[in-house]
Amino acid sequence: MEFRDLKAQYNKYKTQIDLAILEVIQGANFIGGKQVTTLEQRLAEYVGVKHCISCANGTEAMTLLMMAWDIKEGDAVFVPDFTFFSTGEVVSFRGATPIFVDVDRDTFNIDTIKLEKTIQKVIAEGKLTPKLIIPVDLFGLPANHIEIEKIAEIYDLKILEDAAQGFGGSIHGKKACSFGDAATTSFFPAKPLGCYGDGGAIFTNDDELAKLLNSLKVHGKGEDKYDNVRIGVNSRLDSIQAAVLNIKLTAFIEHELEDVNRIYKLYNEKLKDIVETPFIPQGYVSSFAQYTIKLKNKEQRDNLQSYLKDKDIPSMIYYVKPMHKQGAFADYIYDEDDFEITNELCDTVLSLPMHPYLSENDIGKVLAYILDFIGKN
Structure with a gap:
């Protein structure tokens, strides 16, 4: 996958x-x-x-x-x-x-x-x-x-x-x-x-x-x-x-944007009650460059990623480190209290496979393994 x-x-x-x-x-x-x-x-x-x-x-x-x-x-x-x-x-x-x-926790x-x-x-x-x-x-x-x-x-x-x-x-x-x-x-x-x-x-x-x-x-x-x-x-x-x-632009217009939103709905339907799923405000449409969930804490997030990797399910963390902690910006002085949400997100987010050509069989595998992991943890 x-x-x-x-x-x-x-x-x-x-x-x-x-x-x-x-x-x-x-x-x-x-x-x-x-x-x-x-x-x-x-x-x-x-x-x-x-x-x-x-x-x-x-x-x-x-x-x-x-x-x-x-x-x-x-x-x-x-x-x-x-x-x-x-x-x-x-x-x-x-x-x-x-x-x-700092950013909005939902969006x-x-x-x-x-x-x-x-x-x-x-x-x-x-x-x-x-x-x-x-x-x-x-x-x-x-x-x-x-x-x-x-x-x-x-x-x-x-x-x-x-x-x-x-x-x-x-x-x-x-x-x-x-x-x-x-x-x-x-x-x-x-x-x-x-x-x-x-x-x-x-x-x-x-x-x-x-x-x-x-x-x-x-x-x-x-x-x-x-x-x-x-x-x-x-x-x-x-x-x-x-x-x-x-x-590619023709394909994007004809079906790809619609396809990723269909996959988003399939993911959300099964995951919404067990993890925090992406929030799309009313009137907004996302093109889902990433489908990103939030876990309870860093330990659960990291353990889920390891579990998925063992099952050959790829996932990514966007982003491990906030901007204000990047070494290139070390000369700037910031108050950590001003970045409460970003710091939390860096410890809890996990992005799942998402693209217009993701099959329902692959979606089912991703969902099954996440449900299995959450059920045991």
Whole structure:
């Protein structure tokens, strides 16, 4: 059994994917070209925004926005404490200060009440200038963008929606990657929409921002790539990855999002009374980058993971260590009492196999072993 079965997906769409890759190779147009243009147009249409700017990966997508907005030393950027390292990394990379905020226990996403209190605290201290909020759509579930946008307006902050895991999710029909001033996603292979290498994209309705980003991602180009009007980077999505993504995007729209939500319901039906299962607020749709349960304590979580491993059932812990405890951020001083929920989650969460090609037989095995373990413990 695979935790996320990319081989099954490839086998289903092998003919289309192989032909799409072959077309790129035969055309020898490996950077840019129609595959990238077509993908950007389709992604923008699906998300419901004016512009999609593809780039090298999800981390670079966030970095490009930080460059475009001139986030720098002395700026405060508010980031959830329970997330992947890159969300805070891009802040420090620009010389700004990541301010970590505890998360909501039910949704795993940034706690909006604690977010506002943290913003107020930074303002009161007067050492940093609040500039940006980076809410993360963790495990496929959009953050509480409605409340976050209200807070950002009060304190005149920009919002960068980190939808690396959230592509396909929605709130009352409004798609992930369409919230805030701009949004980013990742096409890392294991993501809801993944390529066969690295890739990422930025989404925005801001015409001037889109123009700037298209310059920054190609060495700060002006009219052409040999007219360099600013300092930029080299961050392009290659044509082969775009060709693969065009096939996968069709599959994602036609059935994959629906399939993972069907599997979520099958899991929840059997597990809801014995462990804490994922909570999806009313009106929200998750794309289930992960299906994550909560156990009673670290001992039970670790023992269950070991038990499943002995039965050849893969599982993962996202995340073992909170952001504020990462060695790279050791110079920052934080109060442990401010991260009660994140610290608890790091000790109790466990992600189970989840992907659109998970068979009912495999689902049954996962459920049977968990029920057996909980029954004995």
